[in-house]
Amino acid sequence: MREIIIIGSGPAGFTAAIYAARAGLKPLLLASSVEAGGELMNTTEVENFPGFPEGIQGPALMMKLQEQAEKFGTEVVLDDVTSVKLDGDVKVVETGYSGTFEARSVIFATGSAYRKLGLPDEERLSGRGVSWCATCDGFFFKTKTIAVVGGGDSAMEEATFLTRFAEKVYVVHRKDTLRASKIMQDRAFLNDKIEFVWNSEVVGINGENAVEGLTLRDTRTGLQSELPVQGLFVAIGNDPRVHLVHNQLDLTADGTIAVDGRSSRTNLPGVFAAGDVIDAHYRQAATAAASGTVAALDAEEYLAALDQVEHESPAKLAADLVAAE
Ligand SMILES: Cc1cc2nc3c(=O)[nH]c(=O)nc-3n(C[C@H](O)[C@H](O)[C@H](O)COP(=O)(O)OP(=O)(O)OC[C@H]3O[C@@H](n4cnc5c(N)ncnc54)[C@H](O)[C@@H]3O)c2cc1C
Numbered sequence: 001m002r003e004i005i006i007i008g009s010g011p012a013g014f015t016a017a018i019y020a021a022r023a024g025l026k027p028l029l030l031a032s033s034v035e036a037g038g039e040l041m042n043t044t045e046v047e048n049f050p051g052f053p054e055g056i057q058g059p060a061l062m063m064k065l066q067e068q069a070e071k072f073g074t075e076v077v078l079d080d081v082t083s084v085k086l087d088g089d090v091k092v093v094e095t096g097y098s099g100t101f102e103a104r105s106v107i108f109a110t111g112s113a114y115r116k117l118g119l120p121d122e123e124r125l126s127g128r129g130v131s132w133c134a135t136c137d138g139f140f141f142k143t144k145t146i147a148v149v150g151g152g153d154s155a156m157e158e159a160t161f162l163t164r165f166a167e168k169v170y171v172v173h174r175k176d177t178l179r180a181s182k183i184m185q186d187r188a189f190l191n192d193k194i195e196f197v198w199n200s201e202v203v204g205i206n207g208e209n210a211v212e213g214l215t216l217r218d219t220r221t222g223l224q225s226e227l228p229v230q231g232l233f234v235a236i237g238n239d240p241r242v243h244l245v246h247n248q249l250d251l252t253a254d255g256t257i258a259v260d261g262r263s264s265r266t267n268l269p270g271v272f273a274a275g276d277v278i279d280a281h282y283r284q285a286a287t288a289a290a291s292g293t294v295a296a297l298d299a300e301e302y303l304a305a306l307d308q309v310e311h312e313s314p315a316k317l318a319a320d321l322v323a324a325e
Contacts, residue, residue, distance in 0.1 A: 008109035010038025012275025014065035015292030021072035037062035044127035129211025146231035155235035156184035254280035264295035
């Protein structure tokens with residue numbers, strides 16, 4: 001049986017693996033088959049991860065994290081976890097192709113997925129004008145004209161934040177009223193750089209190598225129009241990847257895995273969670289990495305305490321005495 005299994009290969013999973021491996025726990029990291037490396041595999045330049053003053057491409061950063069985790073003895077398996085059994089002392093993790101694994105502890109670092117519009121050119125132009133994260137990419141849109149899609153708090157927050165960089169920010173919304181809280185709406189309405197495009201949905205993202213414009217459809221008349229922009233921020237929600245743990249782990253109202261305070265401890269002993277799957281707010285590579293650190297340290301502490309109990313149990317003491325004779 002293994003000491004620790006880490007599920008997920010984003011910044012949280014690999015950082016947890018680096019710490020666990022350096023603590024001698026020989027972690028197994030189940031990295032997913034086609035989505036190994038996490039969300040940063042979908043982006044180009046990352047300029048805000050500490051230690052890279054020149055910036056680094058997202059996939060290159062993830063390769064470095066994997067290399068560092070493997071260097072200290074992490075075993076990385078490119079497979080998807082299909083089910084887990086988390087109650088009891090032995091955690092059972094089943095994968096698509098590589099069989100079933102058992103461990104004394106598990107760290108969930110399965111991340112979260114930004115909701116997509118589902119348009120054909122969305123993926124192709126991701127990192128080339130299409131973004132899901134203003135904090136990550138706003139800086140690249142200095143003096144540009146951009147659009148934000150969405151009508152909730154996060155769309156208003158992204159739009160308002162983006163006016164620090166962009167010359168003009170259109171907010172494209174399917175209806176003529178917003179879901180966002182009044183205070184967030186008022187802030188956006190008062191901002192001179194923000195213009196609302198009501199009753200409209202994006203049906204096309206145009207541009208060869210970078211976003212050059214959007215095709216909009218009026219949701220009442222069906223008429224189409226063009227909106228020339230150099231960037232599109234999709235702010236229509238985010239889904240923590242928790243399908244494996246429904247009915248096993250407690251979740252928060254935001255749908256993230258619930259943890260105890262600043263720790264990574266879930267409601268089940270020996271089960272820890274880190275990164276965007278526990279974070280409805282910050283969702284950055286550096287915060288995910290920090291959270292992975294916390295999870296590895298919590299797991300280390302848990303395993304050490306288990307060893308202590310085992311060592312001190314009367315049955316174990318008796319067995320030790322017999323063995324010593
Ligand atoms: C386009 C884009 C650009 C971004 N740019 C930046 C940026 O410039 N700077 C920044 O700080 N942040 C950026 N972010 C945010 C950053 O990527 C995330 O905050 C960070 O990746 C979260 O790390 P994580 O380890 O929690 O999860 P993730 O990176 O999402 O990794 C989770 C991993 O778990 C795997 N997984 C899920 N379920 C299973 C399963 N059942 N079995 C096995 N594996 C599974 C997934 O496939 C994935 O590999 C960006 C995000 C996006 C989408």
